[in-house]
Amino acid sequence: MFEHISVNQNLIEMEYAVRGKISQRAAELEQEGQITIACNIGNPQALGQKPITFYRQVLSLLEYPNSITRERELSRHLNTLELSVDSYSDTVLNYAEDMLEKMKTGTGAYTESKGPLFIREAIAEFIDKRDDSDAGSGNGSDPESIFLTNGASDAARRILEILISDKSDGIMIPIPQYPLYSATIKRCGGTQVNYFLDEDSDWSVTSEILSESYDNAEKSEINIKAIVVINPGNPTGSILDEESIGLILDFAEKHDLAIIADEVYQDNLYGGSFTSFAKERGTRNILLFSLHSTSKGFHGECGHRGGYVEIRSNPEVNKSGIKLMDIFLKQASVSLCSNTIGQCLTYMMATPPEKGTNAFALYASEKTSILTDLEEKASMIIAAFKKMEGVKCFGRTGAMYLFPRIDHIPEGTNDFDYCMALLEETGLCTVNGEGFGQREGTNHLRIAFLPPITQLQEVLPQWIAFHNDYISA
Numbered sequence: 001m002f003e004h005i006s007v008n009q010n011l012i013e014m015e016y017a018v019r020g021k022i023s024q025r026a027a028e029l030e031q032e033g034q035i036t037i038a039c040n041i042g043n044p045q046a047l048g049q050k051p052i053t054f055y056r057q058v059l060s061l062l063e064y065p066n067s068i069t070r071e072r073e074l075s076r077h078l079n080t081l082e083l084s085v086d087s088y089s090d091t092v093l094n095y096a097e098d099m100l101e102k103m104k105t106g107t108g109a110y111t112e113s114k115g116p117l118f119i120r121e122a123i124a125e126f127i128d129k130r131d132d133s134d135a136g137s138g139n140g141s142d143p144e145s146i147f148l149t150n151g152a153s154d155a156a157r158r159i160l161e162i163l164i165s166d167k168s169d170g171i172m173i174p175i176p177q178y179p180l181y182s183a184t185i186k187r188c189g190g191t192q193v194n195y196f197l198d199e200d201s202d203w204s205v206t207s208e209i210l211s212e213s214y215d216n217a218e219k220s221e222i223n224i225k226a227i228v229v230i231n232p233g234n235p236t237g238s239i240l241d242e243e244s245i246g247l248i249l250d251f252a253e254k255h256d257l258a259i260i261a262d263e264v265y266q267d268n269l270y271g272g273s274f275t276s277f278a279k280e281r282g283t284r285n286i287l288l289f290s291l292h293s294t295s296k297g298f299h300g301e302c303g304h305r306g307g308y309v310e311i312r313s314n315p316e317v318n319k320s321g322i323k324l325m326d327i328f329l330k331q332a333s334v335s336l337c338s339n340t341i342g343q344c345l346t347y348m349m350a351t352p353p354e355k356g357t358n359a360f361a362l363y364a365s366e367k368t369s370i371l372t373d374l375e376e377k378a379s380m381i382i383a384a385f386k387k388m389e390g391v392k393c394f395g396r397t398g399a400m401y402l403f404p405r406i407d408h409i410p411e412g413t414n415d416f417d418y419c420m421a422l423l424e425e426t427g428l429c430t431v432n433g434e435g436f437g438q439r440e441g442t443n444h445l446r447i448a449f450l451p452p453i454t455q456l457q458e459v460l461p462q463w464i465a466f467h468n469d470y471i472s473a
């Protein structure tokens with residue numbers, strides 16, 4: 001029997017607070033029969049968000065193609081009998097049939113390592129439509145530069161694994177950040193180089209902030225390879241304007257850095273507007289990785305692990321004659337392919353039902369209802385913060401999170417103690433600011449604004465009471 005085993009030290013040191021001690025305590029409380037509310041993670045369906053009907057109907061047909069014929073027959077009979085029973089529309093049946101034809105081998109076979117070409121073509125079209133770009137003008141999206149992934153987390157891991165050789169390789173990440181980045185840099189053995197977003201200016205970024213971080217790392221002989229940008233931001237919810245994107249592009253160009261643009265919240269804007277890094281980059285020769293996912297937005301299909309990375313620019317690596325995308329392909333081939341259901345969802349995200357079809361109205365109303373609901377929930381929580389002494393929340397409301405600063409934490413305690421006590425008292429499971437990084441001496445927490453409105457109506461007054469009591473202790 002093994003008594004000891006030596007493992008990769010990086011994995012021992014790696015941390016991921018979103019599922020750290022606070023959520024472990026929440027799991028214990030649940031085991032003891034207490035109700036907790038999982039606001040520690042952006043996992044909408046775990047908090048009651050219903051899946052988009054169109055997605056699930058198509059998926060069910062893809063998984064069991066025989067049901068297409070049966071459903072067609074059924075719907076004909078129902079029409080003859082003039083019965084209105086929930087059934088699959090023509091649009092859904094035709095869509096699934098068309099997909100199966102294009103997939104050729106169904107959902108149970110490995111696909112091309114990059115993902116099937118027809119899905120990559122659909123994604124390229126989706127990107128061009130979103131960015132008002134086209135291949136003819138030189139700034140369009142190329143299906144050959146798109147790789148399907150098991151969610152954006154997988155994309156981030158693949159990119160960092162390729163960029164980082166050892167500890168001297170640095171990756172600039174925003175602080176606060178989504179800890180996928182700090183954890184993956186650690187796991188790959190690289191060095192995390194922080195750039196601190198300016199909280200008082202709504203978590204903005206300036207050239208000075210970027211240069212200061214770069215210069216300090218350079219003095220420590222860190223070779224910075226890339227800069228990570230999360231837009232809209234997690235945990236801050238901030239949305240970058242074109243000017244800020246422009247200055248990050250200038251900075252990357254000046255220092256020969258790749259940009260990793262995590263754009264998984266591009267639909268979570270609540271009145272704000274999204275500009276992609278690909279669009280602002282135009283035809284500039286800057287290496288850009290853009291990440292997207294079916295987990296977020298209004299899709300909320302976290303468990304199905306769909307996503308993609310689009311790579312702009314294809315430099316030669318290590319003066320070997322080999323191109324970056326060849327390495328990407330080799331890396332993808334080792335895992336054979338990303339999961340096929342995630343691929344199918346990514347296709348549906350890129351190619352939703354068209355206006356005028358009989359599936360469109362339901363799809364559009366579910367989409368609007370999810371996004372409106374999220375906005376309302378964010379406003380409810382922001383209104384509650386106003387009743388908590390010393391709680392300030394900066395930034396616009398994007399993504400799925402609020403990241404308030406808690407200014408009056410009692411001496412000798414910190415935001416971890418606060419979040420633990422909040423959990424014990426109210427069942428609300430949040431993540432303390434330290435898990436994302438924060439300026440020394442400040443205290444924050446992140447809450448995902450996902451629980452149902454009725455649950456928020458119940459728990460927010462309890463939180464306000466808890467807070468005002470906690471800080472006066």
Ligand SMILES: Cc1ncc(COP(=O)(O)O)c(C=O)c1O
Binds near residue numbers: 152292
């Ligand atoms: C900024 C950001 N990137 C990536 C992810 C991971 O997404 P996925 O489920 O696609 O792996 C998350 C999940 O919360 C996220 O917030």
